[in-house]
Amino acid sequence: MIGFVEIIDAGRFAPAADGTARYAEQLRVPALSVGTYSLPAGAVDDQSPHAEDEVYHVVSGRGSFTSGGRTAxxxxxxxxxxxxxxxxxxxxxxxxxxxxxxxxxAYSGRG
Incomplete structure (x- = not known):
């Protein structure tokens, strides 16, 4: 049985102390993992492609997102x-x- 999962409130989740992006995982089962990603204004998102399908849902903040040659x-x-x-x-x-x-x-690292 999976216990309660806390999704961290945007008001309590802050970027790393050095102002860089930060990821914290809240749930992991073989089929799925869920986490919270924080990017401070002006941050550089240095991701590389992952081996897993991924869904992002923006809770707070503003910026742009580029994937597959499209920007939104x-x-x-x-x-x-x-x-x-x-x-x-x-x-x-x-x-x-x-x-x-x-x-x-579930996330296995950068693919």
């Missing part, structure tokens, strides 16, 4: 799907962002 504005309520192996990143972050991240299957 990213703000509260925006959701993005990224297939496994596709290059993607947040950029032009103008307000601290908090993003829920869903990996399927």
């Amino acid at each position: 504005e990213a703000g509260p309520g925006t959701t993005f799907f990224v297939p496994a192996g596709e290059d993607h990143r947040f950029h032009d972050v103008t307000a601290d962002m908090t993003v829920l991240v869903f990996f399927a299957p």
Whole structure:
């Protein structure tokens, strides 16, 4: 049985002390992992493609998101799907962002 999962409130989840992006995982089962990604304004998102499909849901903040050669504005309520192996990143972050991240299957590291 899986216990209660706390999704960290955007107001309590802050970037790392050095102002860089930070990821914290809250749930891991073989088929899925869920975490919270924080990007402060002006941050560089240095992701590389993952081996898993991924869904991002922006909880707070503003910026842009590029994946598969397409760029879109990213703000509260925006959701993005990224297939496994596709290059993607947040950029032009103008307000601290908090993003829920869903990996399927569970995140195994950079692919």
